[in-house]
Amino acid sequence: MKKDLTRQQYLDLYYYMRLNRAVEDTMVKLFRQNKIVGGLYSSLGQEAISVGSAYALEKKDWLAPMIRNIGALLVKGVPPRDVFMQHMAKYDSPTKGKDGTSHFGDLDNLHIVSPISMLGDLIPVMAGVAIGGRYLGQKIVAMTWIGDGGSSTGVFHEGLNFAATQKAPFVLILENNLWAYSTPVRRQVPLENLADRAKAYGIHSYIVDGNDVVAMYKTAKQAVDRARAGEGPILIEAKTFRRLGHAQHDPAEYVPKEMRAYWEARDPILLYEKFLMSEKLLDARGKKEIEDKIDALLQMERDFAENSPMPPAEFAAEGVYCTGDACHKIQPKWERDKREVMPPKSSVSAVWTVEGFGAGKGSSGGMAPIHFGDTAGAQEKAENEENAPPKRPVKTAAKKSAKVASARGAGALRRRMQGKRR
Numbered sequence: 001m002k003k004d005l006t007r008q009q010y011l012d013l014y015y016y017m018r019l020n021r022a023v024e025d026t027m028v029k030l031f032r033q034n035k036i037v038g039g040l041y042s043s044l045g046q047e048a049i050s051v052g053s054a055y056a057l058e059k060k061d062w063l064a065p066m067i068r069n070i071g072a073l074l075v076k077g078v079p080p081r082d083v084f085m086q087h088m089a090k091y092d093s094p095t096k097g098k099d100g101t102s103h104f105g106d107l108d109n110l111h112i113v114s115p116i117s118m119l120g121d122l123i124p125v126m127a128g129v130a131i132g133g134r135y136l137g138q139k140i141v142a143m144t145w146i147g148d149g150g151s152s153t154g155v156f157h158e159g160l161n162f163a164a165t166q167k168a169p170f171v172l173i174l175e176n177n178l179w180a181y182s183t184p185v186r187r188q189v190p191l192e193n194l195a196d197r198a199k200a201y202g203i204h205s206y207i208v209d210g211n212d213v214v215a216m217y218k219t220a221k222q223a224v225d226r227a228r229a230g231e232g233p234i235l236i237e238a239k240t241f242r243r244l245g246h247a248q249h250d251p252a253e254y255v256p257k258e259m260r261a262y263w264e265a266r267d268p269i270l271l272y273e274k275f276l277m278s279e280k281l282l283d284a285r286g287k288k289e290i291e292d293k294i295d296a297l298l299q300m301e302r303d304f305a306e307n308s309p310m311p312p313a314e315f316a317a318e319g320v321y322c323t324g325d326a327c328h329k330i331q332p333k334w335e336r337d338k339r340e341v342m343p344p345k346s347s348v349s350a351v352w353t354v355e356g357f358g359a360g361k362g363s364s365g366g367m368a369p370i371h372f373g374d375t376a377g378a379q380e381k382a383e384n385e386e387n388a389p390p391k392r393p394v395k396t397a398a399k400k401s402a403k404v405a406s407a408r409g410a411g412a413l414r415r416r417m418q419g420k421r422r
Contacts, residue, residue, distance in 0.1 A: 010214075011281065012055065013051060013052065013213050014272060014282065015293075015294075016071060016075050017048060017213060018290060018291070019074055019294055019297075020050065022298055023070060023080050024042055024043065028040065030084070030088065030302075036100070037087070039101055039248070039249075040087065040101075041067040041068055041101075041246070042068070042245075043069070043070060044243045045177075045211070045240060045243035045264075045267065046268075048212060048216050049145075049173065049175055049210045049216055049240060050068070050069040050071030050075075051072070051216075052215075052217040053171075053173050053216060053217070053238075054069075054072035054075040057143060057224060058141075058224075061140050061142070062126065062129050063113070063142070064105075064115065064129075064142075064143075066115055066144070066147070068175070070102070073112065076110050076112055080301040081301040081304045083102070084302060085304075085308050086101070086102065087101060087102075088100075088305060088306075089310070090309065091312070092308040092309070093308070097310060097315070098319065103117070107330060113125060113144075119147070119150035119153055119156075120151075121159075122146075123146065123159030124155065124159035127163035127170050127233070130170040131168050132332075133169070134168070136332055136334050137334065137336025137340075140169065141170070141171060142169065142171070143170070143172075143220075144172060145172075146174055147176075147177065148174070148180055148185045149179075149180020151174055151189070151194055151197065152189065160198075163201075163203075164232060167232035168227075168232065170227060170233040170234075171223045171224055174195070174235060174236065174238065176237055177210075177241055178241055178242065179246075179252075182250075193237060198234075201233075204226070204232075204234045205234065205235040206219050207236075207239065208236060210239050211241075211263075212268070213272050214275070216238060240268075241263035241266075
């Protein structure tokens with residue numbers, strides 16, 4: 001952690017990490033009171049990743065969180081009450097009580113795409129968002145997250161390859177927390193660094209300490225800036241540890257005690273507090289003010305969520321299918337002259353050549369390259385014929401004489417045989 005951000009930036013990172021943890025602590029209490037109807041997935045020990053990476057985005061940029069990225073939602077501007085009500089399936093929640101976890105977004109204002117439960121599926125989706133923004137001239141960057149287990153899915157590779165071929169302004173944060181549910185990373189990937197997977201797609205990658213929020217922010221900021229500048233997608237592997245089980249029902253007894261103790265000593269919030277204190281950016285009084293501010297905010301947000309009504313029974317049949325404008329209206333927001341991407345300016349002849357692809361010797365001895373689109377075969381055929389050796393004339397007369405002689409010989413032989421029989 002080096003001191004080259006503004007004081008406010010340092011304190012913002014601290015505030016959002018503390019808020020992230022306090023929101024999840026509150027939801028654990030609600031869960032144990034049977035007030036949360038869905039699953040609850042903790043990001044304990046991983047707060048620096050969500051907060052540091054999302055803090056690197058601009059307001060116009062897009063993100064798509066996973067279940068452990070509540071910190072990213074808070075940085076983007078989602079109020080804690082929305083997180084509470086969403087998990088409590090309340091009528092005032094973003095999905096009006098139709099979901100009991102984090103499956104909600106905000107396409108109009110905050111530019112948040114809802115999580116997808118099928119791990120990895122957000123990668124091609126956000127690559128498409130990034131490409132669409134570039135087409136409209138918005139100069140945006142899209143970001144999403146994936147775990148070490150999710151990086152072994154087919155769509156992870158398909159989506160990242162698609163983003164790479166299109167040079168999409170896209171940043172993918174790979175949270176290597178060492179466990180895919182109960183499977184250790186060593187049992188699923190024969191690699192020390194999952195960032196090495198970027199080499200297969202010809203894209204840049206970083207490896208960062210996921211428990212160092214300043215390093216996380218700086219790395220993400222550099223990646224976002226490079227993606228926005230047109231360098232294509234970038235993969236960031238953040239090394240960390242999932243300190244609780246997969247969800248509230250999982251005690252994670254498969255984790256060695258020594259491993260858990262090691263990572264608990266590397267708590268990202270405690271490490272950051274020591275740094276802020278040593279750099280005179282935070283003192284006991286400032287810490288107390290931040291804690292009081294968070295406590296007051298969450299008490300108000302929790303009260304609002306608990307007092308929100310449950311959805312009426314008849315609402316269960318509504319909003320199941322999108323009905324067009326009555327459901328939502330999304331129109332492209334052009335920030336460039338449309339004529340730049342419309343014919344005739346955007347017209348490109350459907351002609352392309354792959355040099356050296358499939359070239360070889362033909363039966364005539366000339367080159368026989370394979371063509372794509374331009375098909376200059378006629379010209380090369382003429383060149384091959386010009387360079388081919390001269391053809392020998394066919395001696396038809398000689399062949400005819402040989403046939404006649406052969407016929408005469410056969411007739412004489414038959415006459416001799418007939419004389420003997422007489």
